[in-house]
Amino acid sequence: MIMQAQFITVEGGEGVGKSSNIAFILSYLKDKGIDVVSTREPGGTELSEKIRDVLLDAKNKSMVSDTELLLMFAARAQHLAVLIKPSLKKGKWVLCDRFTDATYAYQGGGRGIPMQRIAILEDWVQGELRPDLTILLDLPVEIGMQRASERSAPDRIEQEKNNFFEAVRQSYLKMAADSPQRYRVIDASQTLEQVQKDIAAVLDEYIQ
Ligand code: TMP
Numbered sequence: 001m002i003m004q005a006q007f008i009t010v011e012g013g014e015g016v017g018k019s020s021n022i023a024f025i026l027s028y029l030k031d032k033g034i035d036v037v038s039t040r041e042p043g044g045t046e047l048s049e050k051i052r053d054v055l056l057d058a059k060n061k062s063m064v065s066d067t068e069l070l071l072m073f074a075a076r077a078q079h080l081a082v083l084i085k086p087s088l089k090k091g092k093w094v095l096c097d098r099f100t101d102a103t104y105a106y107q108g109g110g111r112g113i114p115m116q117r118i119a120i121l122e123d124w125v126q127g128e129l130r131p132d133l134t135i136l137l138d139l140p141v142e143i144g145m146q147r148a149s150e151r152s153a154p155d156r157i158e159q160e161k162n163n164f165f166e167a168v169r170q171s172y173l174k175m176a177a178d179s180p181q182r183y184r185v186i187d188a189s190q191t192l193e194q195v196q197k198d199i200a201a202v203l204d205e206y207i208q
Helices: 017-030 047-058 066-088 100-108 116-124 141-151 162-178 193-208
Strands: 007-012 036-040 093-095 132-136 182-185
Touching: 007 017, 007 036, 007 100, 017 036, 017 093, 017 132, 017 193, 047 066, 066 093, 066 100, 066 116, 066 132, 100 116, 100 162, 132 162, 132 193, 162 182, 182 193
Parallel strands: 007 093, 007 132, 036 093, 132 182
Antiparallel strands: none
């Protein structure tokens, strides 16, 4: 059993099944007796959720990429200070639905903001803190967008075109290839049962 509290993030494009798989991870870790806090980005604290509302509101059509980038990191700074760091310090594991890799994928890959600029903000806001494990749920864009559209009306970011989400997907796959020790890529086009088997195998390898 890893005794030091771990910071686990779950990433992927739209409609890859993050919510149901995060619920699975949470109950899997709890069943192993691990004290874990589940949270999300953008969001996770009262103030960060307000920033999330601004970011995702489909009416905010005039938002430029730098505003979007800085609001993501503003929400993250608050989330780190109020929830993530205090939880890890108390020995609780943190399971986070998206984190800074989403900024590299969406604002970097999708919007075209230079990755180096994002890295400066990452160092500034996070210091040395990085996730210990990142589970990437990978799915072809068309399937994910179809699933997401069946769920709810598209928010501001979901209204982007498929080439935006293709760039997001490729950015995630590149990060996974560049950081194989931190990343585990799961084929999310499989049945939910098989996806969860694969996730459990990752967690087992990790916990023991
Ligand atoms: P969600 O739908 O997974 O809750 O995520 C909200 C949206 O925010 C999703 O379209 C991805 C996007 N996002 C970014 O663009 N950059 C980020 O840094 C984060 C955390 C999310």
